[in-house]
Amino acid sequence: MEKFVQQFSTEAVKSGATVSGPYDLAGLMEYLRKLIASKKPAKIAACRPADRPDWLSPELIKNLATALPDQTISLITDPQTAETDFDIGITGCNFGIAQTGTIGLESSNSWARKVSALPLIHIAILNQSKILETWSEALELVNRTPSNYYALITGPSRTADIERVLTLGVHGPEELHIILTNE
Amino acid sequence: MNKIKHKINDSLKQPFLRQALNNFAANYLEARPAALAGLDFGEIQSEISAIKDKAIKNLPELIGSFVKQSQQAGARVYYASTGQSAIDYINQLITRKNIKRIVKSKSMTSEEIELNRALGKTGAEVTETDLGEWIIQLAQQKPSHMVMPAIHLTASEVAKLFTKVTGQEEPSDINHLVKIARRELRKKFLEADLGIIGANIAVAENGTLVVLTNEGNGRLVVTLPKTVIALVGIEKLVPSFKEAEPIIKILPRNATGQLATSYVSFIRGPAAHQEFHIILLDNGRLKLRDSADYRTVLRCLRCGACANVCPVYQQVGGHVFGHIYSGAIGLVLTAVYH
Numbered sequence: 071m072e073k074f075v076q077q078f079s080t081e082a083v084k085s086g087a088t089v090s091g092p093y094d095l096a097g098l099m100e101y102l103r104k105l106i107a108s109k110k111p112a113k114i115a116a117c118r119p120a121d122r123p124d125w126l127s128p129e130l131i132k133n134l135a136t137a138l139p140d141q142t143i144s145l146i147t148d149p150q151t152a153e154t155d156f157d158i159g160i161t162g163c164n165f166g167i168a169q170t171g172t173i174g175l176e177s178s179n180s181w182a183r184k185v186s187a188l189p190l191i192h193i194a195i196l197n198q199s200k201i202l203e204t205w206s207e208a209l210e211l212v213n214r215t216p217s218n219y220y221a222l223i224t225g226p227s228r229t230a231d232i233e234r235v236l237t238l239g240v241h242g243p244e245e246l247h248i249i250l251t252n253e
Numbered sequence: 254m255n256k257i258k259h260k261i262n263d264s265l266k267q268p269f270l271r272q273a274l275n276n277f278a279a280n281y282l283e284a285r286p287a288a289l290a291g292l293d294f295g296e297i298q299s300e301i302s303a304i305k306d307k308a309i310k311n312l313p314e315l316i317g318s319f320v321k322q323s324q325q326a327g328a329r330v331y332y333a334s335t336g337q338s339a340i341d342y343i344n345q346l347i348t349r350k351n352i353k354r355i356v357k358s359k360s361m362t363s364e365e366i367e368l369n370r371a372l373g374k375t376g377a378e379v380t381e382t383d384l385g386e387w388i389i390q391l392a393q394q395k396p397s398h399m400v401m402p403a404i405h406l407t408a409s410e411v412a413k414l415f416t417k418v419t420g421q422e423e424p425s426d427i428n429h430l431v432k433i434a435r436r437e438l439r440k441k442f443l444e445a446d447l448g449i450i451g452a453n454i455a456v457a458e459n460g461t462l463v464v465l466t467n468e469g470n471g472r473l474v475v476t477l478p479k480t481v482i483a484l485v486g487i488e489k490l491v492p493s494f495k496e497a498e499p500i501i502k503i504l505p506r507n508a509t510g511q512l513a514t515s516y517v518s519f520i521r522g523p524a525a526h527q528e529f530h531i532i533l534l535d536n537g538r539l540k541l542r543d544s545a546d547y548r549t550v551l552r553c554l555r556c557g558a559c560a561n562v563c564p565v566y567q568q569v570g571g572h573v574f575g576h577i578y579s580g581a582i583g584l585v586l587t588a589v590y591h
Binding site: 169184209212213218230233243 | 403435509512
């Protein structure tokens with residue numbers, strides 16, 4: 071598993087993402103607090119990971135905001151919200167792929183898609199034990215999961231449509247931060 | 254001089270076009286082998302050919318299975334034998350649902366049937382959201398490359414087009430131009446009541462559409478509007494999910510020298526509160542299947558690599574070397590579809 075984690079991190083960074091951790095829950099919250107503080111967002115949206123709903127619970131996210139007393143941050147965790155304008159989106163991940171540093175996000179609930187696709191910054195929390203080695207394994211997993219929308223994400227949103235110059239964040243996130251956890 | 258000679262002469266007088274195409278071609282010759290390192294391209298190519306040949310042979314059965322499976326997943330499926338019948342179906346939907354604003358993500362199949370021109374007549378506003386497609390829509394041109402539709406335009410030409418959109422002088426800094434596109438197109442996404450997408454692969458056994466994109470506009474097009482249409486050529490069908498894998502592997506590597514596109518989406522049916530239509534487009538494909546000489550054309554994945562390595566294409570670009578489909582494969586596809 072160590073090998074996959076190393077390969078995943080190397081490839082994800084090559085694709086333009088950042089990778090940090092692995093952290094336990096306390097370490098994760100501390101890292102999140104620092105990352106969010108450095109971005110000074112007005113609005114954060116969060117989508118609770120299906121496997122660990124305790125991680126991005128509204129209470130925890132609220133604690134995060136109160137830990138940043140000098141910033142006014144509004145938190146959006148209700149999937150039914152009509153809000154579409156947020157600076158940071160936080161989601162879990164269903165798996166990672168070491169081969170290309172890709173993350174998998176089951177997104178049948180369109181809230182998961184909005185949180186990961188609309189903001190300029192996407193923070194994705196990935197349990198390192200869920201890193202698979204190859205696309206073959208990942209596609210098998212996708213195939214056997216009942217889902218109306220499964221997204222595989224490799225790095226930030228990119229375009230080279232003007233003069234072939236690579237530019238990030240054209241429609242989706244300009245920054246993808248992957249945080250590994252070990253519990 | 255005849256018309257084609259005029260067009261060739263005109264394009265040869267555009268130094269930027271040639272420079273852009275040559276730069277990309279030189280870069281492609283390094284990026285593609287790097288992306289294919291450790292893989293046996295010939296082997297994967299043979300594997301995909303065999304999958305596609307099997308799919309082409311059993312196309313009527315695959316269509317039947319795909320229709321059944323995607324309907325089970327909640328999609329409404331329409332089989333369009335011609336481009337016009339696809340257009341009619343979309344027009345009826347627009348009228349029935351009183352649709353005013355449409356966002357599209359990049360689809361060569363929609364270019365093939367000249368969908369935008371037809372949609373314009375309905376009075377609904379249509380916006381292309383892939384950056385390159387939006388640029389050529391503003392310039393009122395056709396794509397000059399299957400994967401990089403606006404490769405023939407300079408940043409300062411793009412700045413002039415964007416100036417018309419925003420009503421203020423826009424500098425030709427590329428980062429700035431991309432930010433304008435994000436801001437202007439985001440409004441369109443949020444207002445749209447219909448989204449139209451294409452697909453790279455359609456899986457017959459379970460009704461899944463696979464969509465590969467880099468910008469992330471495709472994700473917004475299928476997520477934000479209440480009604481979504483996927484326009485899919487029937488040659489995109491493969492029998493099983495497993496058989497989509499080599500295509501997902503090779504398409505980004507061969508098209509742009511990337512290991513994976515930023516986003517690979519697997520779509521099967523609508524999200525809650527959404528209406529999802531799939532139009533399977535024939536438009537001459539079933540007939541092509543009967544031709545022993547030309548049926549292999551249906552294997553084409555639309556990666557655009559044949560243009561990337563073509564010396565003639567590099568001199569004149571896709572507006573001369575092609576009609577809607579450009580490059581070497583475009584010669585054949587144009588004869589078949591147009």
